[in-house]
Amino acid sequence: GAGVSQSPSNKVTEKGKDVELRCDPISGHTALYWYRQSLGQGLEFLIYFQGNSAPDKSGLPSDRFSAERTGGSVSTLTIQRTQQEDSAVYLCASSLAGAYNEQYFGPGTRLTVT
Amino acid sequence: EDQVTQSPEALRLQEGESSSLNCSYTVSGLRGLFWYRQDPGKGPEFLFTLYSAGEEKEKERLKATLTKKESFLHITAPKPEDSATYLCAVRKTSSGTYKYIFGTGTRLKVLA
Numbered sequence: 001g002a003g004v005s006q007s008p009s010n011k012v013t014e015k016g017k018d019v020e021l022r023c024d025p026i027s028g029h030t031a032l033y034w035y036r037q038s039l040g041q042g043l044e045f046l047i048y049f050q051g052n053s054a055p056d057k058s059g060l061p062s063d064r065f066s067a068e069r070t071g072g073s074v075s076t077l078t079i080q081r082t083q084q085e086d087s088a089v090y091l092c093a094s095s096l097a098g099a100y101n102e103q104y105f106g107p108g109t110r111l112t113v114t
Numbered sequence: 115e116d117q118v119t120q121s122p123e124a125l126r127l128q129e130g131e132s133s134s135l136n137c138s139y140t141v142s143g144l145r146g147l148f149w150y151r152q153d154p155g156k157g158p159e160f161l162f163t164l165y166s167a168g169e170e171k172e173k174e175r176l177k178a179t180l181t182k183k184e185s186f187l188h189i190t191a192p193k194p195e196d197s198a199t200y201l202c203a204v205r206k207t208s209s210g211t212y213k214y215i216f217g218t219g220t221r222l223k224v225l226a
Contacts, residue, residue, distance in 0.1 A: 004157070033214070042118070043158070043201070043216035055211040091157050102148065103214075105157030 002026070004106035006092050012112045013082055021077045021109045025094030032075050033095075033103060034067055038088040049075060050097065082113045116141045120202050120217035127224050130191045135220045137202030138184040145212065147185050149178050150201040152219070158201055161187075192224045 005024040013019050025032050034046040045059045049069045060066070064082075069075040079086055089110050093103035121136045139147070146165055150158035162171045164180035171178050175196065177188040187200055199219040205212055 035216075040218070042218040043203070043214075045214050045216075048211065048213075050211075056209060056213065058209075059213070093157070102160040102163055104160065105150075107155075107157050 004092055004094050004104055006090075006106040006109050008109060009107065010110045010112075012114060015084060015113055016081055018078065018080045019082055019111065021079075021090050021092075021111070023075045023077070023092030023094075023106060025073065025075070025092070026104055027073075028096070029094035029104070030072060030097045031095045031101070031103075032069060033093045034075070034077050035091040035093065036061075036088045037091055037108070043091065046077070079111075082111075084113045087111055087113045116204075116206065116215055118202060118204055118215050118217040120200075120220050122220060123218070124221040125223070127189075127192055127222070129193055129224055129226050132188070132190045132192070134189070135187040135200055135222070136184060137187070137217055139202075139204050139215075140183075141204045141206050141215065143207040144204055145207055146205040147180055148203045148205065148214075149176075149185070149187055150203065152199045152201055161200075189222070192222075194224045194226050197222055197224045 007022045032049040035043040037043050047067050051072050052069050064080045067077045089108040091108045093105045095101040095103045118139045149161040152158040162178040167182045175190050179186045199221045201219045203216040
């Protein structure tokens, strides 16, 4: 079956512009995660959704970052007034609900802020 | 402070030369340790989940083990196609939900 898909695959934007990144999880996966991966850094956890709700938003780097999930499926990560330090690969993952279910990752969106 | 440290940062092996990758952690409320493989330009691919100290899991040339402080990913007789970055992550409870903390990975290069 289809895996996790993300769009766009690449995004180049000017500093100060807003961007929206999209994630389509695996059908039936109720948990959805957003991560950021910067060059030479580990994956940085951003936010986790169980269904449409996000119990923990503490990983979002600043109030310029927001995320939503509708219909228990597609999620959008929005970055307002982008800064150069926002340049990174943004990865989305989904999993079945439950304590130990493994995450399946999408290919990521490479964001470059010029 | 919760921390996940992987070593070495990079490793070059000859084909058939077995070795081990290390993931040490200091985390409160551990609820699983995960190993992933990441190829360039792709998202991480799940390999193993380990739940408790003493547990071991195997898949082809890979074997993951877990103690109370660290995990090892043993690679037996590696092949060039095993070249990738191997990531370790821990899942912990936090304020009634879960968080994942990843290490920075070990870049493995297997030479033919």
